[in-house]
Amino acid sequence: MVSAASGDVSSRLAELRKRFAERATDDLKALEQRAQLLEGEGADGAVLADVCSRLHRLAGSAGTFGFPELGQAARSLENMLEARADDGSLQEASSLAVERILALRTMLESPPLPAQVTNDESAQGAVERPEGSHGVRVRVLIVPAGKTDPQWLDKALAAYGFDCQVRHETDPELIAVLAGELQTATVILCASVRIEGVIRARDASPSDQVRRLPVVCLSEDLSFGSRYRVAALGADGFFGRSPDLSELAERIEYLALERSTRVHGRVVLVEDDLELAEHYALVLRAAGVDVLWVNDPMQLMSELSSFQPDILLMDVQLGQYSGVTLARMVRFDPQWLSLPIIYLSSEDDPDSQLEALSRGADEFLMKPVSDSYLVRAVLIRCFRARQLSRLMNRDSLTGLLKHSLIKQEVEKELARCRRDGHAASAVMVDLDHFKKINDTYGHRCGDVVIKALANTLRNRLRETDMIGRYGGEEFLVVLPHCDTEAARRLFTEIAEAFGQLTFNCNQETFGVTLSAGVAAINDHSVGDDAVDAADQALYQRKRAGRNGVTVAGDE
Numbered sequence: 001m002v003s004a005a006s007g008d009v010s011s012r013l014a015e016l017r018k019r020f021a022e023r024a025t026d027d028l029k030a031l032e033q034r035a036q037l038l039e040g041e042g043a044d045g046a047v048l049a050d051v052c053s054r055l056h057r058l059a060g061s062a063g064t065f066g067f068p069e070l071g072q073a074a075r076s077l078e079n080m081l082e083a084r085a086d087d088g089s090l091q092e093a094s095s096l097a098v099e100r101i102l103a104l105r106t107m108l109e110s111p112p113l114p115a116q117v118t119n120d121e122s123a124q125g126a127v128e129r130p131e132g133s134h135g136v137r138v139r140v141l142i143v144p145a146g147k148t149d150p151q152w153l154d155k156a157l158a159a160y161g162f163d164c165q166v167r168h169e170t171d172p173e174l175i176a177v178l179a180g181e182l183q184t185a186t187v188i189l190c191a192s193v194r195i196e197g198v199i200r201a202r203d204a205s206p207s208d209q210v211r212r213l214p215v216v217c218l219s220e221d222l223s224f225g226s227r228y229r230v231a232a233l234g235a236d237g238f239f240g241r242s243p244d245l246s247e248l249a250e251r252i253e254y255l256a257l258e259r260s261t262r263v264h265g266r267v268v269l270v271e272d273d274l275e276l277a278e279h280y281a282l283v284l285r286a287a288g289v290d291v292l293w294v295n296d297p298m299q300l301m302s303e304l305s306s307f308q309p310d311i312l313l314m315d316v317q318l319g320q321y322s323g324v325t326l327a328r329m330v331r332f333d334p335q336w337l338s339l340p341i342i343y344l345s346s347e348d349d350p351d352s353q354l355e356a357l358s359r360g361a362d363e364f365l366m367k368p369v370s371d372s373y374l375v376r377a378v379l380i381r382c383f384r385a386r387q388l389s390r391l392m393n394r395d396s397l398t399g400l401l402k403h404s405l406i407k408q409e410v411e412k413e414l415a416r417c418r419r420d421g422h423a424a425s426a427v428m429v430d431l432d433h434f435k436k437i438n439d440t441y442g443h444r445c446g447d448v449v450i451k452a453l454a455n456t457l458r459n460r461l462r463e464t465d466m467i468g469r470y471g472g473e474e475f476l477v478v479l480p481h482c483d484t485e486a487a488r489r490l491f492t493e494i495a496e497a498f499g500q501l502t503f504n505c506n507q508e509t510f511g512v513t514l515s516a517g518v519a520a521i522n523d524h525s526v527g528d529d530a531v532d533a534a535d536q537a538l539y540q541r542k543r544a545g546r547n548g549v550t551v552a553g554d555e
C-alpha cells in the first residue's frame with residue numbers, strides 16, 4: 001500500500017531524486033559523446049560496452065526516481081544497440097542512437113512523478129515494538145457467546161502466561177464497545193455466534209494494527225459448513241467449545257509470534273549505485289525493516305556475519321564484481337546455505353535470469369521496482385525466512401531455542417561482555433518434583449506445565465533476553481546487561497508468579513514450583529563455565545528446599 005510521502009522521508013526522497021537527475025544529466029551528456037564515437041570506423045567493443053552499461057543503469061534506476069518513461073526508453077535503446085552489434089549494423093544505427101539519447105534528455109527535463117513511499121499505518125505499525133512473545137505480554141481478548149458461557153477459559157489460559165480479558169457483550173454490532181479493548185489485544189478469541197460482529201468491529205478500526213488482529217473462533221458446531229463459514233469470514237483458527245488447552249495455547253502463541261514476525265526484517269543490501277541504495281534503504285526503513293547497506297562487496301562476508309540478516313538483496317552488476325559470483329561465494333559458507341538471496345536486476349532476459357538463479361540466488365526483483373512492491377516483497381520474504389529458521393532452530397514443544405543454540409548465545413554474550421564491559425547473567429531454571437507431576441497426572445499434563453513455563457518466561461523477559469530449552473524440564477536463560485542481583489530479583493518474581501498458577505488436568509487442580517540458579521557470565525572466560533556455575537547454583541537451590549533462586553557464590 002502506498003501513499004504520498006510526507007515529512008522527513010519525503011524530503012530525503014526528493015533530495016535523492018534531485019541528485020539522480022543531476023547525475024543522469026551528466027550521464028546523458030557522456031552517452032551522447034560515446035554514441036557519436038560509435039559512428040567512427042574504429043569504434044571498439046569497449047565504447048559499446050560503456051554505452052550499454054550506462055543505459056542499463058539508467059533503465060534500472062530512472063523509474064525509481066519518478067522517470068519511468070526515461071527508464072523504458074533507455075532499456076529499449078540498450079536492446080536496440082545490442083541487437084545491431086550482433087547483426088553487424090551498429091555503425092548505421094549510431095546516428096539514430098544519438099537522436100534517441102537527445103530524446104532521453106528531454107524526458108529528464110519533464111517533472112518527475114511524485115515520490116511514493118510505504119508510510120501508511122501498516123508501515124508505521126511495523127516499527128512499533130512487536131507484540132506477542134518475549135517482552136510484551138500476549139493479550140487475549142475473549143468474547144464469549146453470553147454470560148452463561150463457561151468462565152474457566154480465561155483462568156486456564158492465564159496459566160499459560162497469557163493476559164486475558166473477557167468481554168461479555170450482547171450488542172450485535174460490538175463496534176463501539178470493543179474499540180478500546182481491540183487496541184490492546186494481541187489475539188481475539190471469540191464464540192462463533194459473535195464472530196461476524198467481532199470481525200466487523202475489528203475491520204472498522206482506523207488502526208491497521210487492529211485490522212490485522214488474528215481471530216480464533218470457538219464453536220459448538222464442528223461441521224464442515226460451520227468451519228467453512230468461519231474460514232470465509234477470515235478467522236485464523238477454529239476450535240470446539242471445550243478445546244484442548246495446550247493446542248489452543250499453542251495456536252495463540254503462534255499467531256502472536258506471526259504477528260510480531262510479520263513486522264520485522266533484517267536485510268543486507270548490496271548495491272553500488274549510491275542514490276538507488278539510499279532510496280531503497282529509506283523506503284524499507286520507513287516500513288520497519290532494518291537495512292544494512294554494503295557498497296564494497298569485499299566487506300560482504302564480514303557484514304553478513306555481524307548483521308545476521310533474514311535476506312540478502314543484491315544488484316547483479318556491482319562495478320567490477322558480479323552479483324551472481326558473489327551469491328555463489330556466499331553459499332561457500334555453510335552458515336549461509338539457506339539465506340534467501342534476491343537479485344535486484346534490470347536483466348529482463350529470462351534465460352539470463354535462469355542462468356543467474358542456477359548459480360545460487362533464489363529470486364529476481366526486476367528494476368525499476370516500485371516502492372510498495374519492494375516493501376511487500378521484502379517483508380514477505382523476511383517473514384518466510386524467519387519461519388523457516390524458527391522451524392530449524394526452535395524446540396517444537398516450547399518454541400524456545402534448542403540446546404546447542406542457547407549455549408552458543410552464552411558464548412556470544414560473553415564475547416559482547418568482554419568487548420563492551422557490561423554485566424550479563426546466565427540462569428538455569430528447573431521445574432520442581434516434575435517426575436511426580438508426570439507420574440500423577442500423565443505426560444500430557446506434564447507437557448502443559450512445560451509449555452506454561454516457556455510462555456511465562458517469554459512473556460516476562462525482555463526481547464533482548466534469550467531463552468532456550470536446555471533439557472527436558474530445564475531451561476537456560478541469557479540476560480544481557482543484567483547483573484546477578486537484578487537477575488535474582490527478576491527470577492524471584494517469576495518463580496512467585498509461576499508458583500501461583502493453577503493447572504487443571506484430568507479434573508484435578510494442582511500447582512508447580514520452580515528453582516533457578518544464577519551465575520555471572522562476565523565472571524568466566526568460557527561460556528560453558530558460566531553455564532556450569534548456573535547449574536551448580538540450581539543444584540544448591542534444590543538441596544536448600546527448591547522453589548526459589550540461588551546465585552552462584554551464595555553461602
Ligand SMILES: Nc1nc2c(ncn2[C@@H]2O[C@H](COP(=O)(O)OP(=O)(O)OP(=O)(O)O)[C@@H](O)[C@H]2O)c(=O)[nH]1
Pocket residue numbers: 397430431432433434435436438442443444445446447450471472473542546
Ligand atoms: N511431560 C514431559 N516430561 C518430561 C519431558 N522431558 C523430561 N521430562 C520428565 O521430567 C522429569 C525430570 O525428573 P527429575 O530429573 O527426576 O527431576 P524432578 O522430578 O523435577 O525433581 P527435582 O528436579 O529434583 O525437583 C522426568 O520424569 C522426565 O521424564 C517432556 O518433554 N515432557
